[in-house]
Amino acid sequence: MSRDLCKKAGYTYTFLSDPKAEVIRRYDLLHPGAGVNGQDIARPAEFLLDSSGVIRWVNLTEDLRVRARPEQIIEEAKKLN
Amino acid sequence: MNQRRWNWHLWAGFLLCLVAFASYFLVFARFPVTRDVPWVNFLLFGTGVAFLFVGLKRAFGQPQQYRGKIAGPILGTLSLLVVGSFCFVVFYQTRHLPASTGAPRVGQKAPEFVLPDTNNQPVSLSTLLSSPMSHTQTPPKGVVLVFYRGYW
Numbered sequence: 001m002s003r004d005l006c007k008k009a010g011y012t013y014t015f016l017s018d019p020k021a022e023v024i025r026r027y028d029l030l031h032p033g034a035g036v037n038g039q040d041i042a043r044p045a046e047f048l049l050d051s052s053g054v055i056r057w058v059n060l061t062e063d064l065r066v067r068a069r070p071e072q073i074i075e076e077a078k079k080l081n
Numbered sequence: 082m083n084q085r086r087w088n089w090h091l092w093a094g095f096l097l098c099l100v101a102f103a104s105y106f107l108v109f110a111r112f113p114v115t116r117d118v119p120w121v122n123f124l125l126f127g128t129g130v131a132f133l134f135v136g137l138k139r140a141f142g143q144p145q146q147y148r149g150k151i152a153g154p155i156l157g158t159l160s161l162l163v164v165g166s167f168c169f170v171v172f173y174q175t176r177h178l179p180a181s182t183g184a185p186r187v188g189q190k191a192p193e194f195v196l197p198d199t200n201n202q203p204v205s206l207s208t209l210l211s212s213p214m215s216h217t218q219t220p221p222k223g224v225v226l227v228f229y230r231g232y233w
Binding site for chain 2: 002003006014015016017018022023024026027028029030031032034041042043044045046047048049050051052053054055056057058060061062063064065066067069073077080
């Protein structure tokens with residue numbers, strides 16, 4: 001189903017699936033019961049990592065409606081050498 | 082029966098409040114500039130409430146000329162409910178998020194993981210960091226991890 005979505009939307013980036021919310025939990029991003037049918041889902045978050053895997057920028061939005069804009073992430077990515 | 086005029090301000094005000102509410106979710110939430118702060122919807126709500134105010138003033142201030150002594154308070158109350166619901170959603174519900182104090186911070190190494198991609202192939206974070214993408218020769222300078230809210 002994700003594959004169809006990616007194809008339809010034309011996404012070229014890597015799209016991963018975390019059905020048991022394992023990685024979501026590892027990153028402490030779980031939002032229990034917040035899914036449409038009461039499922040545990042992730043709260044939105046964006047991380048910028050450098051080539052050695054160290055986190056250089058994090059966006060844990062305080063409001064679901066306000067997310068990082070692509071321009072912001074690109075600006076931060078430019079600072080990576 | 083005397084010919085009292087239809088109090089259209091009451092109905093226009095109520096309708097504007099409904100449009101203000103619905104249009105956020107249907108239209109304005111798609112664009113960050115109108116989603117982050119719902120200023121268009123606040124303007125619509127403000128205008129709707131102003132119309133209702135005029136309508137109520139006419140219904141009770143000039144009852145010989147205008148109708149609406151029953152419709153007015155009902156529409157006014159309903160509109161307040163709509164405004165209240167909107168404020169509840171955009172000021173409270175969307176901020177009701179877990180603290181995520183355990184989330185990795187700047188300067189820490191991002192926890193390793195392996196997850197299936199859309200072709201069910203396992204992809205690890207270390208691979209993403211070290212292998213070149215299909216159109217380049219060198220490994221990437223970085224990786225952006227985006228955790229989406231959602232379930233499908």
